[in-house]
Amino acid sequence: MWNVAFSELRKLRRPTLFFGTMGAVVFFSALFSSLLFLLIDSPDGNSDRGRVVGRDVLGLATGGVQGFSSVGGFLGIIALCVFAAQTAQEYTYGTLRNILVRQPGRMRVLAGKFIAMKLFALVMIILSGIISVTASILLAPRAKVSTDLWFGADGRHALLTTFINIIISVIGFGTIGMVLGLLLRSPISAISFGVLWLLIVENLLIAVKNSLQDWMPGAQLAAIASGGKPRGMTTGIEYSHALLVGGIYVAVGAVVASFLFVRRDVSN
């Protein structure tokens, strides 16, 4: 398993993939966090879907990680694409037969690849956290946002909680990407299906029937990243509900895809 993980990491560290992905992470993390502070007085809102996050909210202990939390769902989409592409390309390149000749334990192959991609995702999350929090600290004085509570015990707790939530969410999105890669066996199909579903189909369905948001996989994982429904709010998904439903989606997908991967003939 570790041999698979180490070899997979060599593939993931190639400059085009590594720096391309990390470049996107840096850009969007900086953008999401900057807009929170730069557009703080905008009547059109300063957060996703035109939400207004005011000085009072940003001044709380959680204010320093508000940007990091907002970019969590986006990191999930990136993870889905990377996991799906890295899994499905073994079929399109025909390299799966090389892998299975050198490592016939198919579950070990899956586990090793998963570990390597989780490490890649972890680097993404850490980098995003550093950029988001740094941008928030730098821009808060200009936006007249108090940062006193950010550096206390509650602030550190908020950072840790957000970091863990984003890890769970990103790994969930990545696992769905890996499942799609194994099922569809084509990077283009897997990424297209995943991204279209998460960004378009789910939103359309929720727009038609709002209660569906409690049962859509992407909505659950995004809710985990943002820590669930904010206290006192009437809309949104409860964190524990998102964790349960999202976990079921990911677990069922992983079991089905693993079963197929282990049993299916490799004939391409």
Place this chain on the structure above:
Amino acid sequence: MSKTAISVSNLSKKYGERMAVSHATFEVPLGTICGFVGPNGSGKTTTMRMLLGLITPTGGSGEILGESIKHPEKYLPRVGAMIEGPAFYPALSGKENLNYLAILGGFSTNRVQGLLEQVGLGDRAKSKYKTYSFGMKQRLGIAAALLPDPKLLMLDEPTNGLDPEGIQEVRTLLRALANEGTSVFVSSHLLSELELISDYLVMLRKGEVVFTGKMSDLMLDQQPVIIAKGAHDGELETLLAIAQAAGHRAMIRGGAVHVEGPARWALDLNRAAFEAGITLSQLTPQLPNLEETFFEMTGEK
């Protein structure tokens, strides 16, 4: 210790109603080069995939280096393989691709540069795989198969895309490996190549084994052929009639009459032709080569 590199018994693979491989039974002795031949779609690659644990047989059993094919993890660390052409990551260099496979299989990466030089890719080791010619990709595939320092090498069409010099290099390499004790199981559509290097042969037709054994036994079993032609093309029909009247199978092929029969009958044919007023411009007794034997046995062409 097993004396066979490969031993399969009634090995079968069925896809729906179609039998891709039907009750294949054969053995490949250790330390030999065994040619694996058959027309397209005869089940060669499917058989190799079953031996490598990539697809599950529908029936039968098999052993590789003394281990059951149900447990590929027990023998694959000693097996090198290239199935259905080379397959690597286009964005990685040849060397990075081999390093990837070496780490995956738990082999030392120190061997990689030497292997690349052995197959003639030493100076292109750092070039991306996607920039390689087809012949270079094939060479990289052979290098990858040699990574584990294999006791058994399974190669599917290894000379595809290689120039004559490359083909000769592969032939020399395989012979050298066999001399060092490596067993080689190789499929190729270049039957003349297999005839030159193979000690053993397994021949498939429509998923069934039609011959398995020593190459020399197969060739000795074949009916010699006498090739004859007169000074004029119009005399071929007369020569054909003479041969058939004497009870021999004969046919006109490539501007000459091919007669199945013992070499000594060439004297009788010469005499009969002379009596019919034909002066022969060619009279050659010869054993059929592997290609002719293959067509005869598989019913191809």
